[in-house]
Amino acid sequence: MPDLSINFAGIKSPNPFWLASAPPTNSGYQVMKAFDAGWGGAVWKTLGVPVVNVSSRYGSVNYRDKRMIGFNNIELISDRPLADNLREIEEVKKYFPNHAVIASLMVQSRAEWHQIVRDVTNAGSDGIELNFGCPHGMCERGMGSAVGQEPEVLRTIVEWVMEVAQIPVIVKLTPNISDITEPARAARLGGADAISLINTIQSIVGVDLDKFAPYPIVDGKGTNGGYCGPAVKPIALNMIKNCAQDPEVRLPISGIGGIENWRDAVEHILLGASSVQVCTAAMHFGFGIIREMTAGLEQYMTEKGFHTIYDMVGKALPNVLHWEELNLKYKVTANIHEDKCIGCQLCYTACEDGAHQAIALREGTRVPEIIEENCVGCNLCSLVCPVENCITMERTDSGTEHLTWKERTEAETIPTTFNDDRAGGLHHWVPEPTAALGKEKHKTLPGKARQLGNPAPATDVVNES
């Protein structure tokens, strides 16, 4: 039986799953309910001078029949009195002494920071998270992502906090920045114990086509909000990797962004996170999803022979290189397994229009054929194929050669100017337009309907509402 418990920068938790600072951690009632359901920790919804929230405040990105693959909010920090929150933190810790309760904080002056840090420590918090990420509402007041985007300011505030902090301090970073490692380094220089990322991404999830206003709509108007949910995971994973690989950061990382199931969590952990925080999934499906997450993680660890979370933290990092370090000699080619092909020909159109014209159609069959000499092994066909294992990418190089762009650069075997034979740009030949049109003209849709001719359209314009 693997051991799921963690000691994250000194914060102990029975498992690595924490609820992120957000609406699900707005009250003692919710946090205790979550702990009962199986969550290992909770980062309390950000405390600060209580704000007033608007209605409505959430927006959703639906994709075809899937709801909330992306989500955003224009909600601000806690709108409840500080005393109520502190009292409830104390109460939660009384009932759940072994679970992690982390207070998320956001205030302005040094004195305010000192005061609130002492307050939450007195209330029994196991740790503190500094909210330097909120990308809407608070940043205009000089807080949230406004701090996260200024490494010097961030460092100064971390230093203020560390002056009085007696419990571990996590700095939560904003992704609304070009290089995430800069604020991460500043957090370390300021003395923080850990970092957490990512906070939400500045976004507009959609525009109402009738009201001409962005979602969510507040009395006919809207504003940009913070984007999260399954859609942001790729961005989060990359930023976690960047921080985990940076030798000047070297802090424990709490991974946040698009975690909805055990697989998402494992991906965060393999790229360097040692605790994970979840919000959108809990808002969508409730606290009960934790059962699937812990069960899946446990099963995975058992199958892989990992005894503790720390056996797997960062396990994928050695395989994440810079592009210039990749083997240019490695080659894969697409292979269509005819017996599995259902003849949708999505691979054909994708390769024809979107890639390298390496798939051909054959008379008498709907099963397409790979033109091997054209196939660059890009993967597109296998990605669009709706049938499992119907198109596989198979290795076609001998496996004996290894050469990287970096090595070629060092060996000076790459052109650096167009006026170099090897760059193919000598004399800058411009193709004749007709040369590109020489290809056989394909029969395209729609077919019979158009051949039979169409009736005259009605005079009034069809305006979809």
Place this chain on the structure above:
Amino acid sequence: MAEYLPPTTEQEFHANFAQIKPRMNNTEALYESSRCLFCFDAPCIKACPTGIDIPQFIRQINTGNVTGAALTIYEANYFGNACGKVCPTEVLCEGACVYNLQDVKPIEIGRLQSFATRQVIESDRKLFGPGLTNGRKVAVIGAGPAGISCACELRALGYEVDVFEARSQPSGLTVYGVAPYKITNEEVLAEMAYLQAQFGYRVQYNSPITTREDLQALEEAYDAIFLGIGLGKTNALLLPGEERENCVGAVEFIEQLRQHHHRVAVGRKVIVLGGGNTAMDAASESSRLGAENVILAYRRGKEEMGAYDFEYDLAKSVGVKGLFNVAPVEIVGNGKVEGVKFIRTATVDGQVQIVPGSEFVEPCDMVIKATGQAKQTHFLSYIPGLQVDSKGRVVADAYTGQTTNPKYFASGDARNGGAEVVNAAAEAKVAARGIHTYLTSTN
């Protein structure tokens, strides 16, 4: 024991004849349309006689452009709503869906099609209008799928169109001949009203064209005449006792049912003669009308029936029993039908042969003959120079629908000998184009 109690009210009738392709709600349509792969050169399009751009309209539904989806459908097929419900989609578009090859449920194309068109019909949104008037007039005989489709297309091309219909309602087969669990009268008539409002052709009901004089009047008043006359009554079996009470033709039985619903009486024990789709419908309908016992008698084996497998399955699912390799020799009874005398048959080298001495009487109190419909050859003989083939079908050019009398064009059942609504809709459009070519080139 019968599965259905005889319906005594309209409500009970509708319960017994619940739609097998019920209307989708918005969520269902969203989920179903999400599954479409948007195949290249999609097999479903090729399988549709009218060539509807199916992936396109499904994607339009999925993106909330239901009006656009209906436009895509109607551009190809004026019976868009009806075809979505009455087409044998299992062997056409849905049968061609690539999901079948993955043992995944094919996209419910028919229901999606009706979803989009019905929404537009109900919104009364104008998608089409007649073309610029070109001063020429065409008479259309028959307001069935062929006649109405031809009328729509001709109006779009700017012709003045008068449709002459013998009965009191338009749409032919879809309102008089299709099983009620496939489509309701209200739905059919709503689509007809919608098309007429869009295109503005005129229809004269209760106006049968039956004599040479009638035809002559049309020939004088119109530049071309379209024959969308369909088929005639059920063929006679020429068996002794066929005239007995309760021995009826399937076409006539279904027509009664469609018009009078629960007020149509059915026997307690019904024998349906035939192995085609109409036989399956008649058997299934008898059962749903509360018959205790329904037997489908066919002279060959089960595998040789002309009906689609899914139609037979549908009949079986409501309790219809099959009786194979039997040929009727006499309808027995005393005034009323009391049974059918059969003789057993065997198929030898593809030929049906009777087994001597194997006669038996299967008792029943109703016989429904689903043994094919007669061709209207007598009427067609009034048209000078009109050629009819050995099977009684009007001979017409495949690309123009023009008959051997250049002023007459034909499509639908009269020409193809009896096929689906969708075939009539497709062929009528071709014929309308043929009329247009003919009239513009003989200026």
